[in-house]
Amino acid sequence: MRLPANLHPDLRVRVLARLKKSAGKWSFSFSRGERAVMRRRTPMPVSQWAEQHRVVGYSSVPGRWHNSITPYSVGIMDASFHEAVRKIGVCKCPQSGITEAIHNCIGYAIDRSPGPVMYVYPDELTARENAKDRIQPMIEGSPRLATYLTGSADDKSSLRINLQHMPIFLAWSGSPARLGNKPIRYLVLDELDKYQESKKEASPEALAEKRTITWRHKARIWKLSTPTVEAEGIWKFMTREAQAVFDYHVRCPHCAMEQLMTFDRIRWPEDVRDPEDVLSRQLAEYVCEHCGSVWHDGDRDRAVRLGLWRERSTGLELKAHLDTHRPANIGFHLPAWLSYFVSLSKVAASFLRWNASKNQVDLKDFCNNFKAEPWRLHRVDRDEDRILALCDDRPRGIVPGPLGDDGTPRIAALVAGIDTQGSDEHRGYFRYVIRAFGWGQEDESWLIQCGTAPTFPALAEILWGSVYRDGHGNEYRVRLALQDSMGHRTKEVYAFCAANKGRIFPTQGKQHQAAPLTYSPLEYYPGTQRRIPGGLRLLKVDTTFFKNDLAAKLSIAPEDPGAFHLHHDTPLEYAREMVAEYYDEQKQAWVCPSGRDNHYWDCEVLALAGAFALGVRNWKQPQQQTKTQHEAQSVPASPRYGARPGWWGGAR
Structure with missing residues (x-):
């Protein structure tokens, strides 16, 4: 150690003696804040983090988050933070729990991989309501996430939430100003098909996505919506942008055979045509395509818990496809008959409601909100x-x-x-x-x-x-x-x-x-x-x-x-x-x-x-046959090569 040249001689002697006595041994310790910053946590997927730290308040099933309620959300949450994935689209039915699953992804980001967040909603009222009813309660209700609050009332406004280490912005489709001038790492486009287009600006979707450019490969974009039409919104992403589309395959609780659930296999008594009767008496059931066993809602829920996501074209399981093909844009399709919150009878009642009225509005409701498919105006040439x-x-x-x-x-x-x-x-x-x-x-x-x-x-x-x-x-x-x-x-x-x-x-x-x-x-x-x-x-x-x-x-x-x-x-x-x-x-x-x-x-x-x-x-x-037979009589056919007619012969 080099001492200052102008140090007093007596002090110099004393310092050198102390240094010689300590033989170069120094002791020190990190403060609590330094230890918290430098602590290296054990890696865990989003689905595991959610079960440990997420508390759901604004829900029909309040309390700690349980993956068993919406098993299909596990794959969506975990795939969102796969190293290859950048955009995640979910074409879904209402009442599926997917919005809460994406809140889990944001909670995970707050705790484990912070960066600016922006939620985009169809209108200002919806943005303010979601900030008050869902996002703030999510942070305050979780003991882990609550540690990131600043404690200042000014940092919890209805359009911006300031945490100790990152901001959360709220915007809506009708305000280009709210969508600009903010570098965003995590972007959530909720109910994409309901966005209001501006005549003077680019689409709200495009304006919002430009905010993630500076974060490059670290950015994540979620697009969530019930579909409406083929050419726009979530269905456009699913059919044109997504490099891989996943369907959820369930497993029969009786024969353990894997299958993709379809509406065609939902049954109800043929003599019952009243949708309210089917719904109130819970008459609908599902028939396994392999063993023919009949599922009621409880069996359906068990089948979904045993299920998994498979890619539509390759048939590979979700993680295997992501690891092998490494797509940047992925999509998930989620119809209503997979949801714990939607009974099979509710699906059947929606169909019967249209079947009774023949009203195109009822058919749109069934296609969009239950099949999770866009409405198509069917052109019939053969009237x-x-x-x-x-x-x-x-x-x-x-x-x-x-x-x-x-x-x-x-x-x-x-x-x-x-x-x-x-x-x-x-x-x-x-x-x-x-x-x-x-x-x-x-x-x-x-x-x-x-x-x-x-x-x-x-x-x-x-x-x-x-x-x-x-x-x-x-x-x-x-x-x-x-x-x-x-x-x-x-x-x-x-x-x-x-x-x-x-x-x-x-x-x-x-x-x-x-x-x-x-x-x-x-x-x-x-x-x-x-x-x-x-x-x-x-x-x-x-x-x-x-x-x-x-x-x-x-x-x-x-x-x-x-x-x-x-x-x-x-x-x-x-x-x-x-x-x-x-x-x-x-x-x-x-x-x-x-x-x-x-x-x-x-x-x-x-x-x-x-x-x-x-x-x-x-x-x-x-x-003609008689003539052909007459001509054939003049040339005897060899028995060895004679034609043997099939069981249906020739002409009758």
Whole structure:
């Protein structure tokens, strides 16, 4: 140690002696504040931090935060602070708990990774209310977060909260001034689809996002909203900006099989059509797609607790996809039937409310607030009047008569298509069509009969116990029937088809496949070890192929070759269901809007597939067949190479 040159000699001697005696040993300690600043905490995910430090006040479930109430929020919270992620979009239903989950993310940031925060709301009143009712109580209610308060009343205004180490700003979409001139690390855009656009400025979303530029890769942006339309807001982020979109897969509490919940599997008694009755009596239930077990709300909640997020295109679990592909922008889709706060009966009641009123406002409510999907104005080119214009003067059940005076038959074969509805023998029914197909490549066809059969015996009587005649008394029977077997009463359909083998096939629709029709052998009834007597063949149908064909046929004028004819008594219900679906250019697929029945459309698709399976367009008319057989007699066929006709032969 170097001493000052002007130090008094006696003092110099004493200092040197003290230094020599201490032999260079020095002791010191950090103050409490220094220790708090330099303490290195054990890393933990947001979901774990929330259960330890978050106290929820403004909620139907107040008290300490529990991840088990909203299990799907765990993945959203933890993914928000993955090192690769920058923007997080959540397309959600109301009453899902996601807003509170994002408050958890901000609380975690206050405690563990501080930086300026900005919440953006649709309007000023909503911003002030959220500051008072949610954000300030979140900080004051948590013992950990409360230590960061300054203690000054001036630092807790309704539009700015000053903590000891960071500010929290509140803004709204209608005020560009509130959205500018602030460097922001954490940005929360709440109810994005309700923002008010300014004619003079860029969109509120764009203005707010520019505030995060200086924080670069350390910034985080959350976009939360119930969807409204496709072209804007949260759905635009999900479809155009998000590099990965995740769906929540649940696990059945009975069979432990993983599945993606859909509205189509929510059931309620078919004889109950009053939405208030379904809601008050809690009649809705969910049917597992694997074991067929029935879930009530408690089972649904258990299934959700056992679930996980999977990426829509790769199928990878959330963390595995983030670690492997490292997307910067990610999206989560959350419909209402996953929420602990929304009963299955409430979802069903919303659908029934629209089904009863046919009011487009009710349909928008169901799409936006329960399916968490945007409202689409469906354009239908094939309106009901155009369908009914295809009717001729034949009564129901009558087959077109022969061609000309020589009795040449007009009809080659009768084919049926059946759509299965209901979940058991007592509540189910069958929609069917019977269609007559003519000879030749034109594929001209005539509707003979359509309707509903209540039971399998009644269906068998309609298909094979009945004889259909033309005006000259010639008799015809159904040559082949195809029946939908997926989603409803699969075991019963298989048993029915096995009992009528050679006359009917069970079918499974595929949106796309290599060939229009493919066959798959079946040995056991689904979900059991019980053998199907003699086995069965499942006919897999490329529905896009045949729906395109059906749409083309509906555009042919009745007087032109290849027309698609209806009988004189065709019901309006048939016409309505034939215009239910539309072709979505973006998805490159046929889509049926929620709440619209399309049973007869599906039946006609199966009837076309049945005619294709028979190869009717390649059959020879009787006169042509006779000529071909006569010519063949002059050249004996070798038995070794003789053709063996299929079970459906050639012409009848």
